[in-house]
Amino acid sequence: MRTVEGRTERVVVVGAGLSGLSAALHLAGRGRTVTVVERGAHPGGRVGRADIGGYRLDTGPTVLTMPDIIDDAFAAVGETLADRLDLIRVDPAYRASFADGSALHVHSDGDAMAAEIERFAGAAQADGYRKMRAWLTKLYEVEFDGFIAANFDSPLSLVTPQLARLAAIGGFRRWNKMVHRYITDERLARVFTFQALYAGVPPHRALAVYAVIAYMDTIAGVYFPRGGMRALPDALAAAASDAGVEFRYSSPVSDLERSGDRVVAVRTESGDRIPADTVVLTTELPDTYRLLGRTPRRVLRLRPAPSAVVAHVGCRAPAVETDHHTIIFGDQWEQTFTDIIDDGRVMADPSLLVTRPTAGDPSLAPPGRDLLYVLAPAPNLDVGQIDWASTRDGYVAQMMDIVSDRLPQLGDDAEVLHVVDPADWARQGMAAGTPFALAHTFSQTGPFRPANTVRGIANVVLAGSSTVPGVGVPTALLSGRLAADRITGLPSRRARTQVVSS
Numbered sequence: 001m002r003t004v005e006g007r008t009e010r011v012v013v014v015g016a017g018l019s020g021l022s023a024a025l026h027l028a029g030r031g032r033t034v035t036v037v038e039r040g041a042h043p044g045g046r047v048g049r050a051d052i053g054g055y056r057l058d059t060g061p062t063v064l065t066m067p068d069i070i071d072d073a074f075a076a077v078g079e080t081l082a083d084r085l086d087l088i089r090v091d092p093a094y095r096a097s098f099a100d101g102s103a104l105h106v107h108s109d110g111d112a113m114a115a116e117i118e119r120f121a122g123a124a125q126a127d128g129y130r131k132m133r134a135w136l137t138k139l140y141e142v143e144f145d146g147f148i149a150a151n152f153d154s155p156l157s158l159v160t161p162q163l164a165r166l167a168a169i170g171g172f173r174r175w176n177k178m179v180h181r182y183i184t185d186e187r188l189a190r191v192f193t194f195q196a197l198y199a200g201v202p203p204h205r206a207l208a209v210y211a212v213i214a215y216m217d218t219i220a221g222v223y224f225p226r227g228g229m230r231a232l233p234d235a236l237a238a239a240a241s242d243a244g245v246e247f248r249y250s251s252p253v254s255d256l257e258r259s260g261d262r263v264v265a266v267r268t269e270s271g272d273r274i275p276a277d278t279v280v281l282t283t284e285l286p287d288t289y290r291l292l293g294r295t296p297r298r299v300l301r302l303r304p305a306p307s308a309v310v311a312h313v314g315c316r317a318p319a320v321e322t323d324h325h326t327i328i329f330g331d332q333w334e335q336t337f338t339d340i341i342d343d344g345r346v347m348a349d350p351s352l353l354v355t356r357p358t359a360g361d362p363s364l365a366p367p368g369r370d371l372l373y374v375l376a377p378a379p380n381l382d383v384g385q386i387d388w389a390s391t392r393d394g395y396v397a398q399m400m401d402i403v404s405d406r407l408p409q410l411g412d413d414a415e416v417l418h419v420v421d422p423a424d425w426a427r428q429g430m431a432a433g434t435p436f437a438l439a440h441t442f443s444q445t446g447p448f449r450p451a452n453t454v455r456g457i458a459n460v461v462l463a464g465s466s467t468v469p470g471v472g473v474p475t476a477l478l479s480g481r482l483a484a485d486r487i488t489g490l491p492s493r494r495a496r497t498q499v500v501s502s
């Protein structure tokens with residue numbers, strides 16, 4: 001593995017998102033002097049926040065998986081997740097609601113899920129689930145160390161015995177075909193393939209290697225931090241600060257001072273000059289290229305992932321307890337991918353993710369009120385030709401009509417608090433107006449994804465969603481660790497991520 005040559009004692013991390021916080025913790029734990037420069041007033045990056053009328057909104061991701069990867073970041077400075085964060089296991093992880101009126105609870109416990117599937121679709125499907133669960137677990141075991149949590153110097157880095165093992169268990173076949181080997185009920189199959197939306201590829205085109213995302217949330221489990229998702233970056237930043245990391249908030253970076261092939265200082269818009277032996281850039285890809293003064297040449301044009309419309313809604317607290325996460329599947333599920341990925345239009349028959357963070361922490365809303373996060377996948381601005389300024393309100397009203405119809409216990413006395421659409425994401429600096437960065441096509445995965453080293457610049461390392469290993473909370477944290485490895489080399493000891501199989 002290539003590492004930064006020369007002095008690396010002083011590291012400046014640009015961006016206090018999850019990847020930057022992870023890099024700072026790992027670097028501080030390895031004896032580096034670290035300064036984190038963040039344009040915003042608080043840590044989090046894509047894990048955004050907004051306080052509106054007594055509601056505490058999470059404007060970024062709401063599904064949290066793989067807490068052992070979070071724990072690994074805290075362990076870098078001698079702490080544990082339990083020291084800093086009150087993490088609640090969400091059980092069931094999801095409720096899946098289908099257009100025919102049927103519904104299924106998704107449990108991470110194998111026996112509980114098999115029993116639920118037998119009730120829902122019969123004993124044969126439950127037996128198929130057990131076999132698929134074993135396959136997903138094996139897939140994750142094979143992929144994690146060799147592919148997900150690894151730095152690549154070239155595509156030849158893939159050629160290992162693990163590659164052959166991955167091929168042998170079907171990793172390079174199509175995701176939906178592998179799932180259908182075990183499960184034939186089409187509704188049930190959606191529960192283990194809808195995650196393809198995160199990867200930005202339809203299940204019938206996506207390679208089965210990406211099914212590890214289904215392992216993460218349907219087997220390893222879903223969690224929620226008390227205080228909302230913002231509690232995670234706040235906790236990581238507090239641990240880093242206590243470990244000696246300096247944070248400079250409200251400090252947008254203006255440029256990088258160069259000497260030959262090295263960056264020697266980071267300059268901010270306020271005029272600060274911060275000397276650096278090494279720099280970790282976690283900025284959005286357009287900002288990264290601007291700061292570096294270059295755009296890497298690629299044979300294939302980078303393809304962004306689909307985007308999303310997110311509506312934050314305050315409403316009356318329900319009379320009965322309801323699920324934390326609900327996936328509302330439209331009847332025309334396959335058409336969803338064609339609409340938003342190929343045709344660049346909103347879903348003709350929307351499928352939605354509805355999250356109730358107040359199910360995990362009622363204090364996130366005023367007394368007697370509830371908070372909903374409603375996400376509709378949408379085309380990014382590269383493929384979509386939608387005038388969001390004129391269509392957004394009508395589309396949000398359509399989203400809420402679906403919520404009211406399918407989840408009648410929610411949404412009474414509703415008030416739309418905040419909406420983010422693809423044009424809004426673009427105004428935040430996200431390429432193509434998507435918070436999901438680059439799609440996980442084969443040509444944008446592993447050694448084919450934009451690398452975390454920069455040709456011609458000896459001491460800059462990249463981290464974040466647009467570089468390895470990819471999009472998501474666990475992968476952002478891993479990205480920070482991989483950046484630290486590029487600077488210090490591999491640590492002598494490393495925790496192995498726990499694999500859940502029962």
